[in-house]
Amino acid sequence: MTDLILQALYSGLLQGGSYALIALGLALVFGTMRVINLAHGELVLLAAYIAYTVESGLGLNPAWAIPIAVVVVSLTSAGVYGIVSRIRKDREINSLILTFGIGVIMTNLILLIWKADVRSTSSSWLQEAFVVGPLYSMRGEAVFFIVSLLLMAGLWWWLSRSWYGRALRAVSSNREAAKLMGIPPARTELVSFIVAGMLAGFAGVALYSYGVIQPAYGGALTVKAFIITVLAGVGSIPGVLLGAVLLGVAEALTVTLASSALQELAGMMLFLLVLFVMPNGLLGASRRRG
Amino acid sequence: MRKITMAASIAVLMAAMAAIASRAHAEEFVVGAQLPLTGTLARVGAGMHEGVMVAADVFNKGNSKHKIKVVTVDDESAPAKAAAAVEKLASEGAIAITGGYGSNNISPASDAANKLGLTYITSGGVDNNLVNSGRKNFFRINNTAGYEKAVLGTLAEMGAKTVSIVFSTKEATSDLANSVQKALTAKGVKATAHSFDPAITDFKPIVNKIRLQDKSDVILMVGYENDYVGILRAARVLKPPVKALIGVWSLATPKMATEFPDLMPNVYGTALLPFPATFDTADGKAFAAAYQALYKKEPDYLGQFGYVQSMLLFEAIARAADKGTIKKGGVAEELRKTDRETLIGRVQFGANGDNLNFVHRMAQHQGKNIVIVWPASNATGKMVYPGKPW
Numbered sequence: 001m002t003d004l005i006l007q008a009l010y011s012g013l014l015q016g017g018s019y020a021l022i023a024l025g026l027a028l029v030f031g032t033m034r035v036i037n038l039a040h041g042e043l044v045l046l047a048a049y050i051a052y053t054v055e056s057g058l059g060l061n062p063a064w065a066i067p068i069a070v071v072v073v074s075l076t077s078a079g080v081y082g083i084v085s086r087i088r089k090d091r092e093i094n095s096l097i098l099t100f101g102i103g104v105i106m107t108n109l110i111l112l113i114w115k116a117d118v119r120s121t122s123s124s125w126l127q128e129a130f131v132v133g134p135l136y137s138m139r140g141e142a143v144f145f146i147v148s149l150l151l152m153a154g155l156w157w158w159l160s161r162s163w164y165g166r167a168l169r170a171v172s173s174n175r176e177a178a179k180l181m182g183i184p185p186a187r188t189e190l191v192s193f194i195v196a197g198m199l200a201g202f203a204g205v206a207l208y209s210y211g212v213i214q215p216a217y218g219g220a221l222t223v224k225a226f227i228i229t230v231l232a233g234v235g236s237i238p239g240v241l242l243g244a245v246l247l248g249v250a251e252a253l254t255v256t257l258a259s260s261a262l263q264e265l266a267g268m269m270l271f272l273l274v275l276f277v278m279p280n281g282l283l284g285a286s287r288r289r290g
Numbered sequence: 291m292r293k294i295t296m297a298a299s300i301a302v303l304m305a306a307m308a309a310i311a312s313r314a315h316a317e318e319f320v321v322g323a324q325l326p327l328t329g330t331l332a333r334v335g336a337g338m339h340e341g342v343m344v345a346a347d348v349f350n351k352g353n354s355k356h357k358i359k360v361v362t363v364d365d366e367s368a369p370a371k372a373a374a375a376v377e378k379l380a381s382e383g384a385i386a387i388t389g390g391y392g393s394n395n396i397s398p399a400s401d402a403a404n405k406l407g408l409t410y411i412t413s414g415g416v417d418n419n420l421v422n423s424g425r426k427n428f429f430r431i432n433n434t435a436g437y438e439k440a441v442l443g444t445l446a447e448m449g450a451k452t453v454s455i456v457f458s459t460k461e462a463t464s465d466l467a468n469s470v471q472k473a474l475t476a477k478g479v480k481a482t483a484h485s486f487d488p489a490i491t492d493f494k495p496i497v498n499k500i501r502l503q504d505k506s507d508v509i510l511m512v513g514y515e516n517d518y519v520g521i522l523r524a525a526r527v528l529k530p531p532v533k534a535l536i537g538v539w540s541l542a543t544p545k546m547a548t549e550f551p552d553l554m555p556n557v558y559g560t561a562l563l564p565f566p567a568t569f570d571t572a573d574g575k576a577f578a579a580a581y582q583a584l585y586k587k588e589p590d591y592l593g594q595f596g597y598v599q600s601m602l603l604f605e606a607i608a609r610a611a612d613k614g615t616i617k618k619g620g621v622a623e624e625l626r627k628t629d630r631e632t633l634i635g636r637v638q639f640g641a642n643g644d645n646l647n648f649v650h651r652m653a654q655h656q657g658k659n660i661v662i663v664w665p666a667s668n669a670t671g672k673m674v675y676p677g678k679p680w
Contacts, residue, residue: 004495004502011494108328116332117545118515124552129527136494136527210523211491212516216330216367220489255495260486261459 003134008256009249010135016248017145018210020241021203022221023228024155025077025196031235032172032192034092038099039080041221042106043197047073047204048213049110052119055208062121062209070201077197081190103218111215120212127210144206149241151202155195156237164191172235227271233281242282246270318357319607319616321346321600322379322408324399325389329367333515334540334592335391338414341589341596342388344580348597349604352576356608360388365395372399380406386607386621388600393417393462400428409621411603413595416462421642427622429643431599431634434466436648437538440560441470441510444652444664445479448534448675450507452480454500456493456521457512459485466538467512482506486517493517493524501530511537515546522553526680533676534558542653542660543590554655556677558663561653562594562634564670565660573601574633598632605630 026040037043047069054065080102087094121127126140159165167188170178175185207213207221228247232239247267254266274282323342326335339362346360361382365372372395376387380403387403390396391414403410404425411429416437421430445453453474457467467483474481482504484496500506509532511521518537525535534556540546541559563569567588569578577597581589589597602625610620629638636647652664654673661671 004498007498008495011492015492111328111332116328116336117549118333118519120519120550122549122551127523127526127552129529136498138523138527212519214330214516215332216328251490252492252495255486255490256499260484260490260496262487264487264489 004256005253006134007136008252010137012249012252013245014137014141014145014248015252016241016245017148018141018206018244019224019228019248020152020244021144021148021199021206023225023232023240023244024152024237025199025203026222026225027229027232027235027237027240028155028159028199029192029196030229032168033189034172035084035095036092036099036226037080037084037193037196038096038222039103039106039218040099040196040200040225041218041223042103042110043073043077043080043200044204044207044221045110045213045215045218046076046106047201048208049114049119049204051121051205051208052114052213055121055123061123061125062205065208066202066205069205070198073201073204074194074197077193077200078190081193084193085186085189103222107215107218110218114215116215118212118214119208121209123209138210140206140210144209147202147206151199152237152241155199158195159237164188168192227267231271231274231281233278233284236281236283239281239283243274246274246282316354316357317611318359319385319611320359320361320383321603321607322376322382322384322387323360323362323389323600324365324372324375324379324387325362326367326372326391326395327362327364331367331391331395334414335364335367335389337590337592338389338391338596340581340585341593341598342600344577344584344589344593345597345600345604347580347584348576349601351580353608356604356611358604358607365390365399367392367395369395369398372396373402375399376402376406376408376410380408384408385616386411386603388412388603389596390414393420396420397423400425403427407619409603409606409625411599411625413599417465421640421644425643427619427643429599429602429622429625429639431602431632431637431645432595432648432650433644434462434469436645436650437466437560438469438473440650440652440664441466441536441538442473444536444558444673445474445508445510446477447664447673448508450479450533452504452506453482453508453510454504454506454532455481455483455510455512456496456500457483457485458488458514458517460488463512463514463538467510470510470512480506486513488513488517491516491520493520494528497521497524497528497530500532501528506530506532508532508534508536511535511541513537515540518546519550519553522550522557522679525678526553529680532678535678536652539591542655544588544660545590547655547658547660553679555657555679556655556674557679558652558654558673560591560650561660561662562591562651564653564662571631571633573631577633594633598634598637602628602630602632602637 050069051062051065130139231243363375365375386409390412393415396415400410409427416434471481536558542561606624609624663673
C-alpha cells in the first residue's frame, strides 16, 4: 500500500506540474486584465500540433518545436488581444463570449489542417521510464515538470521585478492611475497576452511530449486551467503551482484509494471546498505577491 | 465502305441514346448521412463517412436503374444536434439515414428518424438499449455481444486465469466491460474491473494497482484510441507482470501501428481484416478499389463498417423501389429480409433490428503487420503469447 500511495503522490505531483504549466498563461491574463481567455486551451493545443508537425514532418524531437511554437502562439495570442482590445463596453463579460468564439474557430481550423486523428509523440527518449527508487514516470514528464517550475519562477520574477511586470500589476490594480504614471495600458496588456502565448507554447509542446492530443481537446484544457486559476487565487503565480499540485495529487489519490471513475469528481469537490473555505483562493489577495 | 461507316455511326448513336435514356430514367434516391465530422468523435465520424461515400460510389457504378445521392450533415458529436441533423436531412428529401456514431448520439437521432418514418442503419453504437427501445425502423450491423465473443474467445485460447479490465465509464464501454466481467467470473476467471473517467490522461495510478495488487495475466482495455495510448504508455513505464494486453475497437489498425510503433508490438485488438489487407470476395475487391481511388489510402475498419451498413441500405432501397413500396415502409421491410455475406460476415436482422450473426475477430500487432488470431476459421497467423510491447 505504501508503494501505491507514494506512486500516487509522485504521479499527482507531476500531473500538477503539467496542469500548472497549462494554467499559467490563463492565470496571467486573468490576473492582470480580468479577461478570461476561453481560447487559451486552443492556444496550448496549437503549440502541441506545431510540435507534432515538427516531429512528423522534420523527424526532430518535439522539444525542437519550442522556438517555433512560442513565436507562432505568441503572435496568435497577440492577435486575440487585438480583437479583445476592440471591446469598448463590459470587457469582462464580452471578452468571455468573444474568446469562446475564437476558441471554436481555432478548434475547427486545427481540425481542418491536422484532421481529427489522435496524435502523440513517438519519441522513445521521452517515453522511456524515469525511475527514482519506487517512483516511476516517463522521462518527458520529469523533464517538463522541471521546465514548468523554471517557467513559474521566471514569471514570478518578471512580474515582481521587471518594469513591464510591475507595469502590468499597476494597470491591473488601477488603469487610470497607471496611465497618470506614464504606463501605456494597451501596450502592457499586449505584453501580457504575448507572455501568456509564450507560456502556452511551452505548455503545448510539453502536452504533446507526454500526453495525447485531439482537435476537440482545447475546451477541456481551458476548463482545467480556469479551475486552477480560481483555486490559486486571482493573480497568484505560486498559488497556481500549489492549486495545480493539490488538484493533481487529489486526483491521483482518488484513483489509488477509491475509483478512477471518481477522479474528476474529486477534483471538482476540492475546487468547491477550497472556494467555500477560502473564497479568495489558496493564495488570494491578502497574501498575493506577483 | 460508306454504308458500313454509316451503319456503324447509326449503331453508336443509338447506343449512346440508349445510354442517355437509361441514365435519364435511373431513379435517384436521397440518403442522409448523419455523422460527427467535428467535435470529439470527428475522427471516427470521418472514417465512417468514407465508407458511406465508397458504398454510394460502388452502388452507383454497378446499378443503372437506381442512383443514390448521399447528403451529409455534421452532428458535431452532440446528441441534440444529431436529432436536428436527421430532421434537416428529412427536409432535404432523405428517405433513409445511414451513419451515427456514439450510442448517446444515435439514440436521439434514431428517435427522430422513427418519428419521421425514416429507416436508420448504423454501426456506430453498441448500447443494447438502441435495439431494445421499440424503434421500428432501426437497424444495426454490430453489437456488444459480437465484441464480447471475440474477447472471451481470445482469453479462453490464451488460458488466462486473471484479467484486469480497465474501462471508460462511457455507456458502450461500460456495457462491454461489465458483460465480459460477468462472463469471465461465471467461467471461474478472476476479473478485476477498473473504471476510469473519459477525461483522465494519466493512467499510472491504475496500472500501478494492476502491477502491485491484481498481478493479472492479461490487461483488457475497453476505451478509445487516446485511452489506449495512455494505458499502454503507463504500462510501458511500470511494466506490470502481464502476459498480454488486449483492447477493443480502434486499436488493431494500421494507423496505430504507424503512429505508435513503440507501444503496439504484440498488442491485441478487434479487427475485421489483417494488414496488409487482402480481399477475396468480389464485394471486398470492389470496396478496396473504390476506397483506394477515392481516398488514396488503405481502408480501415470504420470505412468497412460504414460501407457495409450503407450498401445493405442502398440495396434495400433498390429492392423497395422495384416493388414500389418506398413510401409504404418498404425500405425497412426489405432490410428485415436481408441475408447476405458481407465484409463483416453474414448479416441478418432480428425483429429488433440487431444483426443476429455478428462476431468480431481478434487481431494482434506483429511487427508491421496486423494478424488475425481469433477465431481459428479466420486466423491469418498464430498469436504471440505471452507477448508485451516492451
